[in-house]
Amino acid sequence: MAKKHKAVALISGGLDSLLAVRVLQEQGIEVEGINFYTGFCVEGHTHAIRNHDKDKQKRNNALWSAEQLGIKLHIVDVIQDYKEVLLNPKHGYGANMNPCLDCKIFMVNKAVEWVKENHESGFDFIITGEVIGQRPMSQRKETMPIVARESGADDILLRPLCAKNLPATKPELEGWVDREKLYGFSGRNRKPQMALAKQFGFTDYASPAGGCCFLTDKNYSDKLVDLWKGRGSREYEMDDIMLLKVGRHVRPKPEFKLIIARDAGESKFLEGYRKQFITMQVTSHNGPLALIDGDISAEDFDLAAGVVARYGQGRDAEQVDVEVSIPNEDKQLRQIKPLSTTDVLEEWHV
Amino acid sequence: MSEHHLDAKRMLCPMPVIKTQNKINELVAGDILHVTCTDPGALSDIPAWARINGHLIVSHQENDDEIIITVQVGK
Numbered sequence: 001m002a003k004k005h006k007a008v009a010l011i012s013g014g015l016d017s018l019l020a021v022r023v024l025q026e027q028g029i030e031v032e033g034i035n036f037y038t039g040f041c042v043e044g045h046t047h048a049i050r051n052h053d054k055d056k057q058k059r060n061n062a063l064w065s066a067e068q069l070g071i072k073l074h075i076v077d078v079i080q081d082y083k084e085v086l087l088n089p090k091h092g093y094g095a096n097m098n099p100c101l102d103c104k105i106f107m108v109n110k111a112v113e114w115v116k117e118n119h120e121s122g123f124d125f126i127i128t129g130e131v132i133g134q135r136p137m138s139q140r141k142e143t144m145p146i147v148a149r150e151s152g153a154d155d156i157l158l159r160p161l162c163a164k165n166l167p168a169t170k171p172e173l174e175g176w177v178d179r180e181k182l183y184g185f186s187g188r189n190r191k192p193q194m195a196l197a198k199q200f201g202f203t204d205y206a207s208p209a210g211g212c213c214f215l216t217d218k219n220y221s222d223k224l225v226d227l228w229k230g231r232g233s234r235e236y237e238m239d240d241i242m243l244l245k246v247g248r249h250v251r252p253k254p255e256f257k258l259i260i261a262r263d264a265g266e267s268k269f270l271e272g273y274r275k276q277f278i279t280m281q282v283t284s285h286n287g288p289l290a291l292i293d294g295d296i297s298a299e300d301f302d303l304a305a306g307v308v309a310r311y312g313q314g315r316d317a318e319q320v321d322v323e324v325s326i327p328n329e330d331k332q333l334r335q336i337k338p339l340s341t342t343d344v345l346e347e348w349h350v
Numbered sequence: 351m352s353e354h355h356l357d358a359k360r361m362l363c364p365m366p367v368i369k370t371q372n373k374i375n376e377l378v379a380g381d382i383l384h385v386t387c388t389d390p391g392a393l394s395d396i397p398a399w400a401r402i403n404g405h406l407i408v409s410h411q412e413n414d415d416e417i418i419i420t421v422q423v424g425k
Binding site: 059063064067242 | 360363364365368371388391394395398399401402403404415
């Protein structure tokens with residue numbers, strides 16, 4: 001009996017990777033999925049921290065895709081290794097702070113490494129849901145060979161959705177996969193993918209736009225650049241990138257910023273950081289919890305407390321009580337007048 | 351068969367899933383893993399991950415702000 005060939009697929013949770021896998025399954029290829037978590041991946045759960053999003057369906061689209069496809073999914077934490085990609089992208093940034101071409105090369109390279117580490121599982125090649133022209137930087141005809149070459153995947157990287165527009169790869173040349181049954185999609189038009197999804201019976205798939213990275217978001221990228229500028233260093237930790245997704249960020253002085261919860265859900269989430277950060281909260285009225293990120297001097301406590309009070313229900317009061325908690329120290333209570341809307345300068349908002 | 355515990359509190363998904371996956375990779379079929387989390391997303395993600403990878407969700411309990419999901423390692 002002929003050997004059954006195996007592929008590992010990069011699963012983002014979007015429609016393209018879902019289709020790429022199904023196209024190969026139709027040819028009898030056994031597929032397992034791999035999903036890389038950089039820390040910047042857009043997750044419904046992060047949004048679900050906020051109260052108004054509580055009713056949103058909580059689902060990880062990569063897991064959901066794998067379940068629809070009936071394949072195993074391996075989720076790999078690449079947070080540390082991804083730092084070098086973000087900080088020093090060889091091919092530069094795409095939209096905002098997204099190092100998209102380097103990111104794609106990095107992920108395919110990680111898949112190559114993973115295949116080697118799991119050689120006993122016998123994977124023969126790697127597939128992605130890439131489509132020529134789908135993304136302005138990483139998915140162009142000129143960049144497709146760069147991804148294959150620089151990732152080290154070379155001719156074992158197959159893109160089933162646009163394979164007919166590219167030179168034949170090893171799985172096609174060796175006859176493991178029938179090139180005639182692959183596709184030649186190109187461009188940003190999503191109709192061919194939607195038609196194929198319909199043909200395969202997929203109706204409830206993730207947004208066809210497929211954006212899956214916070215780094216493509218201008219507001220998020222602005223906050224990241226501000227964080228680096230405030231610290232005088234482009235270093236970051238996991239907690240930093242999570243906190244950039246939460247709260248209102250206000251920087252009244254270059255040395256520190258406030259991360260102010262926008263609702264009870266975010267206040268509850270920020271509670272978990274009390275041991276790591278100085279926190280402030282109005283106690284005489286309802287108000288949000290705020291973290292102080294950076295080096296705040298004692299004389300700036302009233303300024304920071306005034307900003308925090310501006311976002312509580314005592315904003316119009318003559319004076320409110322603000323509890324200041326410094327890790328490993330006794331709590332302080334300060335009486336301050338909340339800053340007015342105009343006192344909190346527009347340029348303080350990150 | 352042995353019982354194990356994993357603390358995934360304050361982690362946001364998919365980290366509780368990744369930690370669960372990595373822990374289970376060290377265990378053998380039949381072992382029990384109790385995962386404590388705070389992200390409600392884990393309630394859907396850990397069972398989804400378990401289903402597609404051949405593991406069994408034995409139970410899940412929600413106490414105040416904590417969720418404890420018990421997984422039995424599959425073959």
